[in-house]
Amino acid sequence: MAALDELLASREMVVVCGSGGVGKTTTAAALGVMAATHLGGKVLVLTVDPARRLANALGLAAFGNTETRIVLDPSARGELWAAMLDTKAGWDDLIRSHAPDATVRDGLLSNPLYENITARFVNSHDYIAMERLQEVHASGRYDLVIVDTPPSRNALDLLDAPGRMADFFASKLLRWITVPYRSRLFTMASKPFYQVADKVLGARFLQDIGELFTLFQKMESGFVARAREVEALLTDPRTTFLVVSTPEAAPVHEARHFAEELHRRHLDLGAVILNRTLPAAMRDRAAAKSAIALAGALDDRAWLRKVARAAGSDAAATAAVLDTVAGGFQDIVVVAKREAERRAELARLAPVVVTAPALDTDVHDLSGLFTLGAHLWR
């Protein structure tokens, strides 16, 4: 079985996905730290929404697409860079590069509905994440780009975003709403659409949207070409996907669903990362036996008194503590069995499965990322 270091040494683009709350952002950052430290080269982590303390520790600005160098240990072989993914700024950049002239550009950027569109339009966050990945990769500025994905309502939105963007520009709908108002009544096919839309939204509002889309349409060729490039990037052999999960039922279920979709689309699932598992020592069978023996010994009152005396503690408190200690470990054994089964299930999905134990504290600085990274890198 190959390991994560081999995977990251052989790819140029890594897309980190998984359901919310599994530690996706932290995992992406930790992998960036490990790759820059051990593999060398220039590594960029594109992150979506890190916890504020983590962002501060990494010196990331809250907004904007600025790439920032993160100072690692002098012995690190490469450079680590990080940037926040800013959907609004990403859209502005796209408009600037695809608008055929200044009129279209300014018309769009100043349209009151534009901001709203950039925030929600056809899986806008997902599209921008993929777009930025493509842009950064094509620029040749980095050896490895690790992108943390937005928390999607549906994990597949990410994979569909470029295709949907291209489809939108080619759709009949776009033509309908950009048809000048007067000529509408003559298009039989679209007539019911206008009647419904006018009634529900009001003709005026529809006209506003029409104007916005008319401007958008002027960028069709650039946008469609770009969306196709982004789509191609996903299937590029230099790209791999990592699915992050925790051992709980719901994230594992989602991870499996995502893996199946990747396979169906012939996309490369490089590894599954299982966060917040029990530490390996807790899965020790000998320790489980020891816990059972300890529970048995509690019936021996003379022995209990001896232990309490040796500890200099109250006998009742000692008995209660040992009861909790022994009982608690037997619960852990049950959890460990469940985890082992979930891990086996995930191992059937991907060539590499790595686990990282639950850490004592939240990760909010570089040393925390190193600790997590060291577990993943084994």
Place this chain on the structure above:
Amino acid sequence: MGRTRAGASASEAELLTIERPPGDLLSRRLLFVSGKGGVGKTTVAAALAQLAAQRGARVLVCEMDAKGALAAAFDQPPFEFEPRRVPGGADLFGMAMNTEDSLREYMRLFVRVPLVGRIGPLARTFDFVADAAPGVKEILAIGKLCYEVRERHYDLVVVDAEASGHIVSQIDAPRAITELVKVGLIRDQTRWMLELLDDPEVTGLVVVTTPEEMPVNETLELVDKVRAQTEVDVAAVIANRVLPELFDAAQREAFTALQDPAPFELLADAAGPKVQTVLEATRLAVARADVAAGHLALLAERLPAGLAVLQVPELFTRASGRRAVQQVAEHLDDSLGGG
């Protein structure tokens, strides 16, 4: 009516923050359940619905994304737009929101366009415009929920709502629409929706969190944002997966003392040298519970005064499905009291 906004006098604000006891949570008629992804939002929404139904109410529980997680929490096949009774005796119904179906129903009920049969494919394309138009999808969703409340088809509607990042644009859609769309049927519909949403006797937002750093931060941010930008009442915060306090002060000392060489040797004699690992596991559990307790304390301290924090303990059993929902419902039953 409604939450005080900036500008209200201190005494007025105080009067209004003397909240109703948490027990009244289930006497409201529309509850939105939100929270950071991964905190158990769906299970809590399912448990609240189940509890209300067990207490005798006729309840509709609605999933807002089409993932089927809510239906799975009841061990049911995916819900559909048309509400379906959840087997199990109580008056509990489940549905999954779908903007297309909502539009079609809306057309049938309010617009009476003589084209209903033909808008099928058009509703699909309408979806695209709705994506671009501010709040249109949200209002179709929220309109359906408000409609069920207004028509009193159910005593309580529980919504497994959007995660904390999106919930405000969801619950605030009717207001956004009145600001952006000046005419049209949708605009005419917003007034009665706002009356329901802004009334704390009717509508409440429940924020689910876990005792961890990021979920707690997101909860505090969300509560602030909801109070600043909307008139929807934050009804309660539910802390899920709260780890049990293992030891009292005396037991803590006794636990530390057990790790001294003399008592440890006695333990190893009785249970083998691996008893070290067993003790280590407890040490970890204590440390983790302490960190969690710190996050909970911070949450309680920073939340607006009077806002109830209900606790649901970590379930060390299976984490999903009907059994988990039932257990969470039982814990909520205890912490809500009344009934």
